[in-house]
Each structure stands twice: as structure tokens, then as C-alpha cells.
Amino acid sequence: MIAFLFLILSIFPGPRLDRLEHLIFPQDEGFTIITKDSIYHTLNGKDFTARRHYFTEDFYRLDLVPSKDSQKFFIANGGGLVVKFEDDTLKRVDQSYRWRSRYNSLVAAANDTIYLFGGYGEFTFYNDLLRFDESTREWVELPVQEPRPSRMSNAIGYLDLDSRSIYVGFGSDSRYVDKRSTYRPFYNIGRFDLDGEYYETLGSMEFIQEFQNDVGVKYWRSFPHYKLPVFYSNRSLFTFDFKNGQAQLHDEADYSTIEQFNEILAYNPNSNKFLLGGDLTDRPRYLVVNELDLLGRHYTVFNMKKEEGLLNKYLIGIALFTLVILLYLFSGKKQQLIDLINQNQKRVKLQLSNEDFNVLRIIIDAYPNFVDYPELQNSFERDLSYESRIKKLRTTIKTIDDTVQSTLKIKGSVFEIEKGKEDKRVKVIRLKDQSFKFSRLRSFLPF
Numbered sequence: 001m002i003a004f005l006f007l008i009l010s011i012f013p014g015p016r017l018d019r020l021e022h023l024i025f026p027q028d029e030g031f032t033i034i035t036k037d038s039i040y041h042t043l044n045g046k047d048f049t050a051r052r053h054y055f056t057e058d059f060y061r062l063d064l065v066p067s068k069d070s071q072k073f074f075i076a077n078g079g080g081l082v083v084k085f086e087d088d089t090l091k092r093v094d095q096s097y098r099w100r101s102r103y104n105s106l107v108a109a110a111n112d113t114i115y116l117f118g119g120y121g122e123f124t125f126y127n128d129l130l131r132f133d134e135s136t137r138e139w140v141e142l143p144v145q146e147p148r149p150s151r152m153s154n155a156i157g158y159l160d161l162d163s164r165s166i167y168v169g170f171g172s173d174s175r176y177v178d179k180r181s182t183y184r185p186f187y188n189i190g191r192f193d194l195d196g197e198y199y200e201t202l203g204s205m206e207f208i209q210e211f212q213n214d215v216g217v218k219y220w221r222s223f224p225h226y227k228l229p230v231f232y233s234n235r236s237l238f239t240f241d242f243k244n245g246q247a248q249l250h251d252e253a254d255y256s257t258i259e260q261f262n263e264i265l266a267y268n269p270n271s272n273k274f275l276l277g278g279d280l281t282d283r284p285r286y287l288v289v290n291e292l293d294l295l296g297r298h299y300t301v302f303n304m305k306k307e308e309g310l311l312n313k314y315l316i317g318i319a320l321f322t323l324v325i326l327l328y329l330f331s332g333k334k335q336q337l338i339d340l341i342n343q344n345q346k347r348v349k350l351q352l353s354n355e356d357f358n359v360l361r362i363i364i365d366a367y368p369n370f371v372d373y374p375e376l377q378n379s380f381e382r383d384l385s386y387e388s389r390i391k392k393l394r395t396t397i398k399t400i401d402d403t404v405q406s407t408l409k410i411k412g413s414v415f416e417i418e419k420g421k422e423d424k425r426v427k428v429i430r431l432k433d434q435s436f437k438f439s440r441l442r443s444f445l446p447f
Contacts (some may be wrong), residue, residue, distance in 0.1 A: 014048055015040050017280040020061050024275070025072055025085065026268035031275045031288070034059070034090075045275060045286035057083055057090045064266075066224045068110040068161060075114065078103050078121055080139070082114065082132060095137040102126065106168060108159035108224075115159060115166055117192070118152050125151035125173045129166070129192055145198040149190055156222045156229040160243055166192040167242035169205065169229070189242050189304055203304040205247055211236045223264040234259050237295065245304035252296025254289070261287050334435040338367050340408050341431065351403045355380065359393070360400050363415075363431060370428035372420065397429065410436060 015022075015035050023034040030043040034053070042048045062074040062083060072085040073093075079102030082094040105119030105126075112134035118126050127149050129142045155171030169189045174181045187208065190201040208231075212220060216235050223230040228239040228248075237253040240246075261276035265286075268275075272291040279285055341348065341364065349357050359376050376396075377389040384392065397415065404414045413432070420426040 013046070014042070014277075014284045014286040015050075016282070016284050019281055021059065023059055023062060023064065023074060023085070024265045025064050026266050026270070026275075029268065029271045031266050031268060034085075042275075042286065043288065045288035053089075055090045057092055059083060059090060063107070064225065065107045065109045065114055066158065067108075068159060071109060071111070073109050073114055075107055075116070079105060079116060079119060079130075082134075084134070093134050093137060094132065094139075096139055104153040106155040106157050106166075106171075106224075108157070108166060110159055110161055117157070117166065117168060118149075118155055118171065120153040120173075125153060127151040142192075142194070143197050144192065148199050149188070149201070150186055152186055154222075155186075156224060156231060156240065157242065158224070158229055163191075163243065164194045165243070166194065168192070169240060169242050170208075170231075189245070191242070202242070203245060203306045205240075205302070205304055207302050207305075208238070208247070211238075211249075219262070221263070223267075226267045227269075230264065232258065232264070234262065239295075239299075242304075247302040247304070248299040249302065250295045250299045252298050254294050254296070257287065257289065257294065261285060267291075334437045336435050337414060337433075338364070338431055340436065341404060341414075344407055348403055348407050351407065352400065356396050356399055359396050360404075363429060367431050368433060370418075370420075370430045373427045373429065376429070408436075 015033055015038065017033070017035065021036050023032075025032055027041065030041055031045075033040040033042075033048075034055075037052060038050050039053050040048045040050045059074065061077040062081075063077055065073040065075055067073065074083045074085070074090075075081065076098045078098055078100035080094070080096040080099035081092070082096070083090050084093045099121065101121030102116060102119030103121050106117045108115050114132040116130040116132070116139075117128075120126070129144055130139050131142050132139045149168060150171070150173065152171035152173050155168050157166060157168040159166050167189070168191065170186055172183060172185045174183050176182070187204045187206045188201055189203050189205060190199055192199050211217075211233075214233075214235050217233045220231065220233045223232065226239065228241055231238045231240065232253075234255060237250045237255075237258070239248045239250070241248065257276065261278040263277045263280070264274055265277045266275040267273070273288050274291065274294050276287045276289060276294075277284065341360075348360070352360065358379055362376060362379065363371055373390075373393060377386075377393050380389050380392055397417075401413050401415055405411065408414075415429055416432045417427060417429045420428045
């Protein structure tokens with residue numbers, strides 16, 4: 001009797017599915033379907049084995065999370081609740097609840113981590129990025145610098161472990177215009193840098209509108225569980241390589257089969273086969289087909305368009321960077337006259353005689369104090385008469401003053417000359433106690 005029942009189940013044509021209560025995923029070389037009370041497995045889409053299960057976990061409205069490994073996570077369609085298929089059973093792995101706020105969000109997983117972007121619920125669209133860790137059993141929001149992508153649902157994309165990025169494309173929202181809700185699609189492609197904690201727009205793929213407006217199109221659906229995201233209708237099938245800025249239109253895809261079995265249900269990377277289905281809630285039909293038979297071998301490549309906005313972003317960035325550099329170069333701090341002269345001593349010395357420079361050196365060393373004229377006169381040759389040394393000192397001071405002004409590109413005498421406090425007949429001299437503000441650009445100039 002048991003053998004007879006098993007035989008009946010083994011040739012069962014496939015389960016009728018409740019749209020809200022079933023799970024489908026690849027397993028071993030075939031495909032597994034879980035309904036409210038049974039587990040079905042098939043290799044060819046025609047013959048199914050079946051057995052009862054007694055899972056206690058509720059799997060109402062659960063979606064398989066696209067994964068880079070063999071992990072089988074299912075997330076509530078509205079977000080929050082996470083279930084895992086492991087050891088031939090379903091078990092709850094979160095400490096959350098059904099949020100009902102992230103419907104049609106983009107999800108992707110690797111190892112024990114799930115990422116979630118966007119979605120719709122509670123009368124709003126979202127554009128934040130969340131992460132779930134099985135080890136902590138909690139969801140956290142990841143920090144992302146502004147600007148972020150538009151708030152949206154129905155985005156497609158994938159997790160790329162090599163670049164530590166989540167690529168996001170398309171999506172849509174709705175808004176009220178003239179008291180009516182209006183659907184608005186997006187065609188931008190971008191990525192979240194998980195390490196840099198920022199989002200950047202890469203370009204757009206507006207060319208897809210031409211295919212969406214095809215009068216023969218009956219539907220458009222996305223399938224995120226292939227090697228690259230799949231976006232398909234009864235007339236066109238695209239795979240998207242957002243990382244390299246390309247879309248591939250599969251010219252030889254088996255559209256007659258897609259017309260008959262209009263839902264891609266699962267993909268098995270072990271066997272390189274798809275599971276397709278049709279009329280699943282009424283008179284279910286299933287088909288397992290090889291990857292190349294469904295997609296064909298040839299495709300046409302469409303390159304992502306670099307948006308003007310993106311170009312403008314770069315130009316604005318360059319302009320801002322240039323402005324910062326210019327402000328840096330043309331701004332500067334105040335510098336004391338004595339410091340400027342010390343910094344430019346070599347240049348000044350080249351334009352002065354040894355005697356003249358020696359006089360300047362004495363004045364510099366005495367700063368901020370005054371130097372008596374007689375002390376400076378003593379630096380000249382002793383065989384000169386007193387009057388000659390006075391006359392020569394006047395000439396020397398004038399020469400030094402003009403040289404320093406021209407070298408430093410400043411106007412006005414650099415010396416302060418007055419009568420001595422103890423002997424009014426004796427003149428004293430020192431460098432002025434003043435400062436100048438110069439742009440940093442001066443330090444790059446050869447003069």
C-alpha cells in the first residue's frame with residue numbers, strides 16, 4: 001500500500017500552488033517546492049516525488065533571497081521576518097517581525113548576511129540600505145552618505161563580492177498628480193559601495209523603454225536568481241551586467257516556451273537548468289529546460305549611457321576642487337616683515353655687495369631693537385673719513401631698502417629711522433614691526 005502511494009506521488013504532475021503560501025528553490029540537481037503540507041521534488045518538471053511535512057514555521061508570503069552560495073534564506077515580502085531552509089526543515093532565524101513596509105524591495109545574500117534596499121509600505125517608498133546578520137539575528141541600517149538613490153520599489157540588482165558593491169537598477173514609485181496616483185519608472189543604474197559607505201550613479205538604460213512599449217508585450221517580469229538579473233516578457237529577455245555597464249538582449253531565447261510557461265520559477269546552478277511554470281494555481285504545468293535552450297547562444301549588447309547628470313557631477317567636482325585649490329593658493333596667513341626677509345635672505349644677498357649685506361645682517365640680528373648709525377658706520381673700511389662713512393651709510397641703507405622692497409614685492413620703506421633716545425644727535429634704525437598678507441601662490445613662483 002505504501003509503495004502504491006509513493007508511486008502515485010512520484011508520477012504526480014506537479015502541485016497546485018497557493019500564490020501566497022509556497023516556496024520554490026533549487027536543491028541538489030533538481031528543484032524543490034514546499035506547500036502548506038507537502039514537499040515536492042523534481043528533476044524534469046514532469047515527475048515529482050512528494051511527502052508530508054510538519055513544519056511549524058509560517059511561510060506565508062515568503063520570497064527566496066538571491067544568494068551567492070548554497071544558503072536558502074526566505075524573507076517576508078514586507079521585510080523583517082527571515083526563515084532558513086536547513087537540515088530538511090524550515091527554521092526562524094530572526095528576532096524581528098513582519099514589517100509590512102518593504103514590499104518589492106531588492107534583496108541579496110552571501111554567507112549569513114542579507115542586504116535589503118528600498119521597497120514600499122506604510123504609504124511611502126524607501127531608499128535606505130539594511131543588513132541582516134544571522135549571527136546577531138537582527139536588522140541594522142547601513143550608513144550611506146548623501147546623495148542616495150530615489151525612493152523606490154521593484155528595483156533589480158545584485159551583490160558583487162569582488163567589488164564589495166550592491167548594484168541597483170530601474171525601480172519605480174508613484175506620486176499624486178492632479179489628485180491621481182501616477183506610476184513613475186526609473187532607468188538609472190548605480191551602486192552602493194559597502195566599504196566606502198556611499199552610493200554613486202553609474203548611468204542609465206533608457207533604451208529599455210523601446211521594448212516595454214512593444215504592442216505585443218503582455219507582461220514584464222524580473223527573475224533575480226540567475227547569474228545576472230533577468231528581465232523578461234513574452235517578446236524580449238534581457239540579462240543585466242550593471243557592473244560592466246551592459247545589457248544583453250538574448251536574440252535566440254525560446255519565446256514560444258516562455259509564452260506557454262510564462263513564469264521562470266527557479267534556476268539551479270549545479271545543473272544549469274531553469275524551472276518554468278504556467279497556470280500554477282489552476283492547472284499547473286512545469287518544465288525543466290537547459291540554460292542554453294532557454295536563453296540561446298547569441299545576444300545583442302546594449303551599453304549603458306553615461307548620463308549628462310553624471311558628467312556634470314564630475315565637472316562640478318573638478319570645478320569645486322579647482323576652486324578649493326585656487327582659494328588655497330590665493331589665500332594666506334600674515335607674515336612678519338622680519339620673517340619674510342629671513343626666508344628670502346639668499347635672494348637679497350645676491351643683489352647686494354658684501355658690505356651692504358653685512359649692514360643688513362647687523363640690523364636683522366638686532367631686531368626688534370634699534371641699531372645706532374655709528375655702529376653701522378664701523379662696519380666700513382677704517383681709512384674712510386667720518387663724512388664719507390656717513391654718506392656711504394645713507395647710500396647703503398637706500399640700496400638695502402630698495403632691494404628688499406623689490407625682492408619681497410612690497411611697497412614702502414622697510415626701515416624705521418628715528419633719533420636716539422639718549423643722544424638726539426645720533427640716528428638709530430631698525431626693521432619695521434609690521435606684517436604682510438601674501439597668497440600661498442607666491443611660494444610657487446620663481447621670483
